[in-house]
Amino acid sequence: MSKLQRDAAAFKSVLHRQDYSSWHSQPPPLDGSKPSTPAAAAASPSDTAESSSPKKNKRPKTNVVYSQPADTGTGMNVNTQLVYAVNHLKSTHNPMRLQDIAILTETPIDTDPVLREKFKAHDRIHYDPKTDLYSYKHEFNFRNKAALLTEIQRQTRKGGGLSVRALKESWKEAPQAIEELEKEGEVLVTRTTKDGQLRMVFWNEIKPTDEAGGKPVEKEFNDLWHSLKVPNDVDLLKQLASEGLQVTAAESIVPKAPTGKKKGKRGGAPRQRQVRITNTHLKGEIDLSRDYVIPGK
DSSP states (O other), rough: OOHHHHHHHHHHHHHHHHOOOOOOTTTTOTOOOOOOOOOHHHHHHHHHHHHHHHOOOOOSOOOOOSSSSSOOOSSOOOHHHHHHHHHHHHHHOOOBHHHHHHHHOOTTTTOOOOHHHHHHHTEEEEEETHHHHHHOSSSSOOSHHHHHHHHHHHHHHHTOOEEEEEEEHHEEEHHHHHHHHTTTSSEEEEEEEETOOEEEEESSSSBBBBBTTTOOHHHHHHHHHHHHOOOOOOHHHHHHHHOOOOOOOOTTTOOOOOOSOTSSSTSSSSOOOOOOOOOOGTTTTTTTTTOOTTTTT
């Protein structure tokens, strides 16, 4: 036997005596077959399944708002259940049965007489006894863009605009219809400064046409207008004085009237109060309208 064969036999004997019970010295086989060592054979099937299947790390929720209380459902309070039922009927524009409202909102509105009476007596709930259906009374009643424009025109003629939020509650597609009307030049819209959301809508009485005028102002003039800054009161008075101008009478301070009356003018001296003499038996001897000083006091 050559030296190479003796070294190979010695290496095999060392490997045979090696303990593979530790997972550091015996990694799992690549082909997925079970290990042939006694320690691996003695392991339970559950341990083998846990070692073969890697654990999945759950990703933490990123949309949790910890400052807001968790929504625990409709609750047990009658008023809380009433709010859930009214809000659900408000979100739907179709009449509903009481049993359907109870199922969708998970409230005992069909079995609890107190809750049912409160629901019927709500000022925004309309009950039709003929059909036994409930519906929500929205502030506006329109379902298309033409009816929406008519409502905006009616409100603008009264001297005001309409809140886009209130219009959206009556018709979900109201914001999209308002944006279309704005592009057509039918309405004027005010938006929030922060995110540019629709806020108020007004009817545009002057249409942007060549005959009637009413064209939109160019961006250059808009930028110039918004770049102007109104000075404070002190600087404004200085600039008016430098231009030879004065403050208008409405803005000027009204001088206060003098409290004391000057002598020599008519009506300036206070009128003396007449003293009523009651001791008539002393009349002719002592002048009761005068003040007397007793000597020694």
